[in-house]
Amino acid sequence: MMDVDAATIPNKTKADSPKTINPSRKVLSCREAKLILGVLDECIHQMETASLLPTLLKSSEALSLSLEEEVVKALKEHQKLEEKYQSIALDGNHDQNELQVEKAKSAKLVQDSFRKIIRLLRATPTTKVVLKRIEPNTTGEMGSQKIRNGLCELREVVLERLLTTPAEEKESRKMMLEVSQRHSANQKLIEALEKEVAEANKNKDAEISTLNNKVLQLRRTLHQMGKGLEEFVMRTQQDAEKQSHSDRKTSDGKRARLQQEASQLRTQLNNAIKASRGREQDLRKEKYKEETEIENLIQKYDAEIGEKQTELEEMTRMHEEDQMELTELEKRFDTLDLEYSQIMEERQEAQELREQQERERQIQSQAATVIQAYWRGFCVRKAKKVSAKPKKGKKGKGKKGK
Known part of the structure; x- marks a missing residue:
């Protein structure tokens, strides 16, 4: 089985959807392009006039007041030529070659007449107003209307192609190629x-068939198990009946024995109740005695407290007096301490x-x-200097005498 990864599935977004590239130019600048578009406009105008021609032919007399005499005459002549063409086309007595020539x-005369009518309608200024008031016959003019619509669509396509630059056309082709791919x-x-x-x-059908077989x-298997279960239930019921019969016999003996034990236990219970009542009286007396002692102790405790x-309270009062005396002594000590500090300084x-x-x-x-x-x-x-000066003088005199 071929596995397709979810990552390979392309996400379809707005960017992936086909879109038209609008031309960057909005007005034709080339003279040849304008001429081409003018030719298409002229063709569309002629087709509009041609689509109204059957109506003009049918109501030529009614429109004779609005149209000029030459136009009315041309319409009547064109109607005669059309009737002649139809009679020739429906005539089967003549030779085929002659019929084709005729x-x-x-057909050539009808075409020339049609061109003449178109030329006259274009040359007459009042025909545009008259043609606008005429409602086209949609039943008999469906072919010309389709041709006109086709020419209008062709004009839009040609206009878009003329406005499109080569780069835009290349991009459009590239986009179309991408869309195709x-x-x-x-x-x-x-x-x-x-x-x-x-x-x-x-595979699902195969699995379903396999599951059906299972x-x-x-x-x-369930049917077989049901049968086996029924047999098992029957055997179990039989065993249960046998067991209940034997249990019933055993339970009768146990019940008699238990009744005897119950009577003995009742006797023991009565004896225990009597003993407990006496014990309860003794305990009540002890409780009363202890409560009396506790009450006396409480009264004694209250008196001592x-x-x-x-x-x-007396000691508190004395403490307060001592505290006041201590405060006075501290004040005196502060004074003496100040004096002592001054004296020491x-x-x-x-x-x-x-x-x-x-x-x-x-x-x-x-x-x-x-x-x-x-x-x-x-x-x-x-003193030494004074005593030393005379001795030096005497020595000098002696030397001089010598």
Whole structure:
């Protein structure tokens, strides 16, 4: 079976759909193109006039007041030529060659007459207004109307081709080629999918037939199982009846034994109730005694707590008095502490002053000692100098005498 991936299926979007490329130009600029379009317009106008010609021929007398005399005369002559042509075409007595010649001549006369009428209608200025008022006969003029519509469509196609540039035409051809290729690819894909669907249907039919066979087999199996189940139910019922009969016999003996045990248990229960009632009386007495003791203890506790509360209040009052006294002492201590700190500061300042004076005295004594030592040294040196000067003079005099 051929698998077609979903990715190979083209997504049909707006861009993939066929579209027409609108020409970039809106007005014809080439003279030849204008002439071609003018020829088509002239043909369309002539076809419109030709489509109205049968109506003009039928009502030529009614329109004689609106049309000119020459136009009316040409219409009547054209009608006669048409009748003559039809009579020649329907005549079968003449020779075929002569008939063909006469038919060709008559057709030539009809064509010339038609051209003359067209020329006269174009030359007459009032004919346009008259032709606009005439309603075309749609039943007898269907062929000319189709030709006119075809010419109009041809004019639109030719106009579009004339307005289309070579580049736009190339792009249009390219687009049409892409559309054709896409169509062929889609067609191949459709054929492949149809083959897959057919093969899938075959496989589905085969699966259905297989399932039908399985269903038949299951039905047969269920039928056989139903028969076996019925036999099993019958055997089970028989076994159950036998078991119930034996159980009934056994249950009778058990019931007698259980009744005897129940009577013994009732006796034990009555004895236990009597014993429990006596025990309950004793417990009630003990409970009353304990409740009385608890109540006495509570009263004693309340009395002791009252005394303790009184003592606590007295101690609280004394504590408050002590606290007030402590506050006063703290205030006095703060004052004394401030005075003490001032005294200590004064003492420290005095101590520092004494130390400063002591340091200055020591410095002065050291300076005096140094000065005295220096002065003594100076005096000694000076005395030595004074004592040394006379000795030097005596020695000099002696040398000179020698």
